[in-house]
Amino acid sequence: MRIDVSHRPAYAMATVHLEPGETCVAEAGAMMSMETHVKMDTSAAKPNQGMLGGLMSGLKRMVAGESFFQNRFTSPDQPGHVIFAPTLPGDIATYTLNGGGIMLQSSAYLCSIDTVTVDAKWGGAKSFFGGEGLVMLKATGAGLIAFGSFGGIREIDVDGKFTVDTGHIVAFEDSLKFKVGKFGGGWMAFLFGGEGLVCNFTGTGKLWIQTRTPQGFGQAIAPHLPQRRS
């Protein structure tokens, strides 16, 4: 499998090239176009998972803010391509898993090869509050995964410590430890700094941030829109 990302950073799309017999899993509704010999199958379950297991997987995905069903694309006997587009305007990044894992902000997941397992992961009380939900996705296994952002994506190599506004996190390698804390480290900056909570990362690993947040955009445009009718 190979993924080409084009039209970056404003309206990125991911073209997934499948080798004969390879299967790609994607978020429901993300398919934009595909070759006719590529077969699509919709299911909540992973392969070899029963109905109950499928129901649980689907529910877990829903809790994480993803879709209940997922689509699987296979090109049975010749190479084929599928193109995926995320909902929000923005960028796409790809990553090759190789035994390690990455954590994704819940709405960032776009598609992955079926040798990658994506599971909802309860972040616990130490997790995100900045409108990002308490549940993140954890991808493990081997192979390619693609994820999207609102705005551009910037990859940061963390070696030591780094701080990110919770709303700007897209993904990070799970070799990084994190703790949610107050912006600026004190009450003054927390209350008056206008940033709220931040995520303090420690360790060595890659981190991806998005250069805009849906919340920030909403706040910037809201004063220009009519009052919502209830």
Added chain:
Amino acid sequence: MNIAIDSGPSYGLAVVTLDKGETIIAESGAMAAMSTDLVVKPQLSGRGKGDLVSTLQSLIFALARRFLAGESVFVNAFTAKADGQQVMLAPGLVGDVRHVQLAGNSVTVQAGSYLGSTPGVIVGLVWGGFSMLFGGEGAFFLKCRGTGDLLINCYGAIEEVPIDGKYIVDTGHVVAFTGDLKYTIRRPGGWKSMFFSGEGLVLEFSGQGTLWTQTRNLSALASWISPFFGGK
């Protein structure tokens, strides 16, 4: 200090690299990510000498900036405790970010387009003129003067226009202009075109200087998108 702009023009991000002791001041809420050897201090957006009179002055200015120009009362000052510290600044709106250098001159910035500046840049509020009230973009501008770096952002891409003589810009497309430019607000043509051309009011600039315009208009986006929200 080094300032680089990433992800432009759609989603510009300012990556500011600071050496020990250097400071960048940023609009409240603009910090996207940062290194950890930095001191963060929220402060009133108009800063004085620190005595009671100037503190009161800056409080009044900060409140005026909040209610008249739609900016925030507080800004954050990031000061590096070690060399090579980074602060990444992102505006809320989609669009580009531009780095403008000031050397004793001034740049007038449309409310909402200020992203950050170095401490040598003094930010004040100026009345844009009565007619600006009808332009839909707010009647106040921010006047930035002094020496240092200024970061501005916009909706859409930024088009820099060198002015020598006269030039006309739609009020909704103005981002910033150098202080030596004069402007008047007027109709783009006759009365008929005021009502039927769809252009509203325009600013006519004169003099020599630089003008920054944005390739999209926020009010136009808002009125296009409003019907989908059940609005007018």
